[in-house]
Amino acid sequence: MDLAVVWFCVIAVLWLGYLFLEGFDFGVGMLLPVLAKDNTERRVMINTIGPVWDGNEVWVIVAIGATFAAFPGWYASLLSAAFLPLLVVLLGLIGRGVAFEYRGKVDTDRWRRGWDRMIITGSWIAALGFGLIIATTVFGLPLDQNGNRVGSVLAAVRPETVLGAVALAGFSLVHGAVFLSLKTDGEIRLRARRLATRFGPFALLPLGALLVWVQVDSGSVWTWLAVAAVVVAAASAFERLEKGREGQAFAALGVVIAASVVGLFGALYPNVLPSTLDPAFSLTVAQTASSPYTLTVMSWVALFGTPAVLVYQGWTYWVFRKRVSAAHIPPVHVP
Amino acid sequence: MAAGPSVPEAELVDVLDLARWQFGITTVYHFLMVPLTIGLSVLVAGMQTAWVRTGDEKYLRMTKFWGKLLLINFAMGVVTGIVQEFQFGMSWSEYSRFVGDVFGAPLAMEGLVAFFVESTFLGLWIFGWDRLPKRVHLACAWAFSLATIASAYFILAANSWMQHPVGVVMDEGRPRLTSIWAVLGNNTALAAVPHTVAGCFAVAGAFLVGIAAWHLWRDRGDQPVWRASIRLGSWVGVVSFAALAVTGDMQAKLMFEQQPMKMAAAEALCHTEQPASFSVFAIGDVSRPDCESVKSITVPALLSFLAHNDFDTEVRGVNDLVVEYQAKYGTNYPVDERLGELSGKPIDYVPVLPVTYWGFRLMIGFGAVSAFIGLAVLWLTRKGRLPRTKWFPRLALAGIATPFIGNSMGWIFTEMGRQPFVVVPNPSGVDGVWMFTARAVSGLTVGEVLTSLIALTLVYAALAAVEVFLIARYVRAGVAGVMPDKPDKPDEPSDTLAFAY
Numbered sequence: 001m002d003l004a005v006v007w008f009c010v011i012a013v014l015w016l017g018y019l020f021l022e023g024f025d026f027g028v029g030m031l032l033p034v035l036a037k038d039n040t041e042r043r044v045m046i047n048t049i050g051p052v053w054d055g056n057e058v059w060v061i062v063a064i065g066a067t068f069a070a071f072p073g074w075y076a077s078l079l080s081a082a083f084l085p086l087l088v089v090l091l092g093l094i095g096r097g098v099a100f101e102y103r104g105k106v107d108t109d110r111w112r113r114g115w116d117r118m119i120i121t122g123s124w125i126a127a128l129g130f131g132l133i134i135a136t137t138v139f140g141l142p143l144d145q146n147g148n149r150v151g152s153v154l155a156a157v158r159p160e161t162v163l164g165a166v167a168l169a170g171f172s173l174v175h176g177a178v179f180l181s182l183k184t185d186g187e188i189r190l191r192a193r194r195l196a197t198r199f200g201p202f203a204l205l206p207l208g209a210l211l212v213w214v215q216v217d218s219g220s221v222w223t224w225l226a227v228a229a230v231v232v233a234a235a236s237a238f239e240r241l242e243k244g245r246e247g248q249a250f251a252a253l254g255v256v257i258a259a260s261v262v263g264l265f266g267a268l269y270p271n272v273l274p275s276t277l278d279p280a281f282s283l284t285v286a287q288t289a290s291s292p293y294t295l296t297v298m299s300w301v302a303l304f305g306t307p308a309v310l311v312y313q314g315w316t317y318w319v320f321r322k323r324v325s326a327a328h329i330p331p332v333h334v335p
Numbered sequence: 336m337a338a339g340p341s342v343p344e345a346e347l348v349d350v351l352d353l354a355r356w357q358f359g360i361t362t363v364y365h366f367l368m369v370p371l372t373i374g375l376s377v378l379v380a381g382m383q384t385a386w387v388r389t390g391d392e393k394y395l396r397m398t399k400f401w402g403k404l405l406l407i408n409f410a411m412g413v414v415t416g417i418v419q420e421f422q423f424g425m426s427w428s429e430y431s432r433f434v435g436d437v438f439g440a441p442l443a444m445e446g447l448v449a450f451f452v453e454s455t456f457l458g459l460w461i462f463g464w465d466r467l468p469k470r471v472h473l474a475c476a477w478a479f480s481l482a483t484i485a486s487a488y489f490i491l492a493a494n495s496w497m498q499h500p501v502g503v504v505m506d507e508g509r510p511r512l513t514s515i516w517a518v519l520g521n522n523t524a525l526a527a528v529p530h531t532v533a534g535c536f537a538v539a540g541a542f543l544v545g546i547a548a549w550h551l552w553r554d555r556g557d558q559p560v561w562r563a564s565i566r567l568g569s570w571v572g573v574v575s576f577a578a579l580a581v582t583g584d585m586q587a588k589l590m591f592e593q594q595p596m597k598m599a600a601a602e603a604l605c606h607t608e609q610p611a612s613f614s615v616f617a618i619g620d621v622s623r624p625d626c627e628s629v630k631s632i633t634v635p636a637l638l639s640f641l642a643h644n645d646f647d648t649e650v651r652g653v654n655d656l657v658v659e660y661q662a663k664y665g666t667n668y669p670v671d672e673r674l675g676e677l678s679g680k681p682i683d684y685v686p687v688l689p690v691t692y693w694g695f696r697l698m699i700g701f702g703a704v705s706a707f708i709g710l711a712v713l714w715l716t717r718k719g720r721l722p723r724t725k726w727f728p729r730l731a732l733a734g735i736a737t738p739f740i741g742n743s744m745g746w747i748f749t750e751m752g753r754q755p756f757v758v759v760p761n762p763s764g765v766d767g768v769w770m771f772t773a774r775a776v777s778g779l780t781v782g783e784v785l786t787s788l789i790a791l792t793l794v795y796a797a798l799a800a801v802e803v804f805l806i807a808r809y810v811r812a813g814v815a816g817v818m819p820d821k822p823d824k825p826d827e828p829s830d831t832l833a834f835a836y
Contacts, residue, residue, distance in 0.1 A: 047835045051462040054413060055455035061420050062446035068424065069443040072435020079424025079431075080777035086425055087787045091794060094414040098798060101410035104836045105805050147432075148778045290436045291506075297515045298440060305447040313455055319466050330831045333819040335812025 003299060004289035007070040008272070010302060012265040014066055015134065018059035019168070019257050020175075022126075025053045027176010029096060029123025030169070032116060035180065035191050039112060043329050046100065046119070048183040051320045053100060055313055057093070060130070069298050073147055073288030074137075074272040081141045081149035082133060082156040089129030096122025107334045127172040128165040132156065135164020138214055138264050140274030145281045147273075160213055167210040170203035171260075175253050178237070182246040185325035196249075197241050204234050204256070211263045218267045226263035230256050351675070351776045353784040354426040357791065359750070361418055363743050364795050368412035370742055373487060373532065374539025375405045376480035378571065380473075387473050393559045396814045400560065401543070403817040406461060407805050411798060413454070418791065420446070426784065430757055430775035437503055437512045438493055441519070445489035452482035465833035487535070488528050495524035497758050498749070499593045505767045523593060526586040533578035534702075534745065536571050537738035541705055543568025544712055546810050548731030551721055557814045562716070565731075569712040572738075576706030583699075584641065591642040594759055596656045596684060597752035600691040602638060604652045611650035613637035616696070622688045653685055660684040664760060664769065677773050686754045694748030701741035708734040 028049050036042040049056075068075040079086060095118040103115035136156045144150050177196035181189050211227045219227075237252035268274075272288055275281035289295065322328075379402045386394035420442070423431050431438075456478040463472050496502075502517025503510035512518070547565035551558065591598045602614055603621040612633035636646040651659075661684070670679040712731060715722045753759045760769035809816050 043835060047832070050836045051458040052455075053458075055451065055458055057413075057417075058446060058451045058454045061417060061450060062443065064420050064424075065439065065443040065446040067439075068431065068435060069439030072431055072439055075424045075435065075439070076428035076431035076777075079421060080426070080428035080779065083425050083777070083779055083783045084786065086421060087790065090418055090421060091790060093417055094794060094798070097414040097417075098410050098801070100836060101406065102801065102805065105407070106808070148428075153780055153783050290439070291511045294436050294440055294512045294515075297512070298443060301444055301447060305444075305451075309447070309451045309455075312452075316455055316459055319459065319463060324832075327830050328832050329835055330819075330833075335808050335816030 003292060003295040004070075004285050005269075006299065007066075007289065007295055008265070008269060008285050011063060011067055011070065012261055014059060014063035015265075016258055016261040018056070018063055019130075019171075019261065020254055021056035021059060022053075023168075023172045023175040023257060024179035025049050025056055025176075026123045026127040026169075026172040027174070028180060029119045029176075030127065030173055031176050031180070031192070031195075032120050032123075035177075035188055035195065037187075039109075040326050040329050041188055042112075042116065043104070044184055044186075044188055044324050044326055045180060046103070047324050047329070048180060050100070052313075052316055054097070055316065057097070066298070066302075070290055070295060071272055071285070071288040072290060073283055077141075077143060077147040077149075077283055078133070078137055078273050081143065082136055084153055085129060085132055085136075085156050089126055089133070092122040092125030092129060094122075096126065104332065105334055107332045123172075124169065127169040131168025132161045132165040134168070134264065135161040135210065137273050138164075138268045139217070140271075140276045140282065142277050143273070143275040143281050143283070144277070147281075147283055150277065160210075163206060163210050163213065167207040170206045171253075171257060173203045174200040175250075175257070178241060178246065178250050178253055181241070182250050183323055185323040186327075188325075189323070193241060193244075193246065197238060200238055200241075201234070207256075207260060208234075211260060214264055214267045219263075220266070223263050223266040226259045226266060229259035230263065233259060349781050350779050350784050351773055353781065353788050354776050354779075355772070357426060357784065357788040358422065359747070360788070360792055361415065361422065361795070362750075363746060364799075365412070365415040365419060366742060366746060367739055368408055368415060369487075370531075370535035370538040370739070371408050371542060372405065372412045373480075373483045373535035374537070374571075375401060375408070375542065376476075376483050377536075378539050378543070378567065379405055380476040380480040383473050383476050387469055393563060396557060396560045396818065397564060399817045400809075400814045401564070403809055404542075404546075404806055406457075407802060407809065409457065411802050414798075415795065416450075425787075426777055426779070427757075427775050428777040430770065433509055433770055433775070434497075434758060437496060437500075437510055437518060440512065440515065441489045441493040441496075445486050445493075449482045449485040449489060453479055453486065456482065462832070462834055484532060487532060488524075491527045491531055492519050492521060492524045495521045495527050498753060499523040499589075500758055500761050500768045503768055510768045523589060526582060526589055530579060530582035530586050533575045533582060534738065534742045537575035537579060537702065537705055538742065540568045540570075540572030540575055540709060541735050541738050544572060544709065545728075545732040545735035548712065549728040549810075550813060551716075552723075552725070552728040555813065560814060562719075565712060565716055569709040569716075572709030573706055573713065575738075576702055576709070579702055587641055588643070591650070593762065594753060595651055595762070596653070596660065597686065597691070597749070597759075598642070599651060599653045599656055600686040600688055600752050601695040601748065602650075603688045603692040604638070604650065605654055606652040607649060607655045608638070608652065609649035610636040610647040611638035611642070613641065614692075617692065620689075621692045653688075657684050668771065668773065671774075673778065674773055682755060682771070684755065686752050691748055691752045694744045694751065698741050698744035698748055701737045701744065705734060705737035705741060708737070 028045055032042055032045060036045055099115040099118040099122065103112050139160050142150045142155050149155055174196055177192045177200065180192035181196060184192065211230060215224055215227055233252045233255035237249045237256065240252060241249040270285050271282045272285055273283040379398055382394050382401065383398040386398055456475045460472065460475040460479055463475060496518055499521060500510060501521050502512060502514040504513055543564045547561040547568060550561040551565060587598065603617065604611065612635045614631040614633050617631040638650050639646055639648045642648060642650050665682060667679055667681050668674055668677050672678060708730065715727065755771050755773065756769055757772040757775045758768065758770040
């Protein structure tokens with residue numbers, strides 16, 4: 001098999017890892033004002049992702065770095081053409097990351113409220129923003145023959161990419177709520193589960209709409225099959241949740257996002273970033289790929305590196321497998 | 336060309352300047368957090384090792400206190416590092432397209448084999464105090480801290496390739512990677528890594544010395560903790576400076592060979608000299624190419640020694656190198672509308688001399704001051720002594736800034752010193768592989784780059800204030816601020832987490 005195609009799949013897998021893992025991180029942040037009634041409950045929520053959010057975030061850094069290494073033209077065109085949306089995403093990630101670490105470091109309501117606001121808006125911005133960016137690479141940008149953007153600085157903001165933004169935010173909400181019902185105990189667990197069962201199906205509708213739009217645009221038989229898998233997995237997720245099987249529901253949501261990534265990247269292939277001006281200007285896997293030697297080097301690194309990451313990150317989740325509840329939260333101790 | 340970026344030509348130069356300012360600001364800022372994280376994480380892992388091996392409570396208290404400051408700083412390093420991973424594509428897309436076959440690989444490796452380890456094991460370390468067996472928990476601290484050094488290695492390998500491209504051939508106008516081992520084993524990188532890592536330890540050493548000196552002088556408890564910290568910090572600082580001097584000398588010798596213009600610019604050496612004297616200090620405007628207005632205090636023949644290890648080798652000056660560069664790399668930029676105002680203009684091969692000249696001296700000077708403070712503290716605190724003068728903590732606290740400034744000056748010197756190139760031509764190796772900074776920038780609008788320059792600068796400034804505020808708060812509180820007195824007996828089972836956000 002062609003290494004360039006393999007690396008296209010690797011990039012998709014890295015995005016999948018990111019969306020699966022940070023999807024619930026985003027959801028937890030977005031739901032902070034909805035599910036928690038007081039500071040202890042907010043701390044319960046934040047501590048479900050406390051030990052892991054930073055490791056989860058590395059998935060996107062590696063996805064972007066791997067795109068640079070394997071498809072420099074894709075990396076260069078997408079990031080420079082979607083400059084302003086990405087700047088907003090970066091600011092969101094900055095605020096949110098610092099907020100997790102700093103919110104508990106001073107014991108006043110004002111201090112915590114400020115950082116909570118940053119966690120909430122940062123999580124919304126990042127979920128919406130990465131949804132927009134992924135939809136942008138699938139639907140394309142007005143690129144000239146050199147891969148440079150022609151026209152508005154907001155060329156990446158269009159109805160179909162905004163739908164992508166809402167789709168990822170909706171998925172993150174459901175994923176976060178189910179994750180919280182799996183990782184907490186007490187009132188929050190019940191509230192999270194109730195929220196997910198009641199509103200979850202609606203929150204996933206934009207994702208469904210996005211997938212259908214993409215398939216109508218550039219789908220094939222097997223990407224339509226992926227969409228069917230999304231529907232079945234989503235239905236079973238809610239069915240399992242009704243039965244109180246939170247772990248199975250969470251796993252089913254994993255299938256939802258995996259099949260979604262297959263549906264999106266599958267429809268994108270053999271392009272990596274279409275030009276909306278002229279199909280002849282579209283960036284393709286073959287044309288933007290690095291040399292076979294570079295791809296071979298990166299394949300060896302990924303072959304040994306990725307399983308190791310999965311093992312030690314999996315171990316982290318095992319170490320912190322216990323549910324968090326208000327009783328576990330130590331009193332605030334700050335200087 | 337069917338459709339270029341819809342920007343007036345003259346504006347493109349501004350995009351270049353703005354993008355350079357942004358890269359400079361965000362990278363120098365990022366490298367305030369990075370050296371403290373690298374140096375301090377290894378020292379904290381060492382403190383925890385001492386605790387696990389001796390069972391001495393003092394070392395546990397050190398681990399907890401310095402570990403907390405490490406975490407406050409690490410958060411900032413992470414979020415400013417994310418920007419770096421995106422910035423090449425966003426602002427420097429032409430550069431990314433040109434070098435992608437080579438440059439992306441070490442970046443991706445850094446993420447996959449170093450940063451993943453850092454982030455995951457740091458989470459385990461922070462939250463794992465009561466969840467993991469003592470030795471496994473200690474291993475997490477080492478995994479995290481050694482991964483920070485691995486990160487530094489990959490990033491410096493990428494940067495060194497820009498200073499000295501190796502392991503490639505030109506293929507359809509772009510360098511194509513032929514040997515990853517040449518890139519990872521680049522002699523420029525092998526010299527840069529120990530020099531940079533030594534700079535990181537100099538930062539961590541000064542940090543320990545400044546804060547511990549203040550606590551010792553204040554004398555409100557935990558004296559053994561502060562005494563052990565100040566001794567450790569000053570030894571680390573002094574040894575780091577020795578390492579900085581040796582590795583810096585190695586780097587300089589390579590640079591005379593690989594980037595002669597950068598080293599001539601470091602000296603503001605106008606004319607070729609044999610033997611060449613080293614300028615310690617200059618009075619006057621070093622940016623004047625004729626050198627005539629500059630009075631310089633010099634050490635005869637020292638520059639020859641720094642360049643080649645003997646006292647009579649010729650060292651080439653800026654004026655001769657310009658002629659040589661023009662012959663090799665052209666006298667004018669190509670005519671290309673994307674170059675804006677620079678299109679077809681003569682290429683200025685001389686870096687900004689005041690920046691390179693003074694950057695080089697301030698790097699060495701601040702490093703030396705830092706080492707001197709370390710030596711002084713070692714002497715003043717020998718055999719359990721403690722100076723009572725209030726100048727002692729003041730000097731030590733101010734000393735924290737010196738290695739930070741030295742590091743920043745070193746980076747500003749080495750990055751500004753390679754202009755006008757972003758990828759510097761390798762004079763003795765690969766043919767045809769170089770890139771002018773002016774050609775590397777993305778075809779963005781001034782509005783876009785200005786927005787991001789302002790937004791990132793403001794956010795970074797605000798976060799710097801927050802970080803300094805928090806560090807000062809935790810420093811003032813001492814060990815008590817990070818170790819709550821436990822009401823329960825330690826062996827009594829408790830449901831409460833040992834640490835939670």
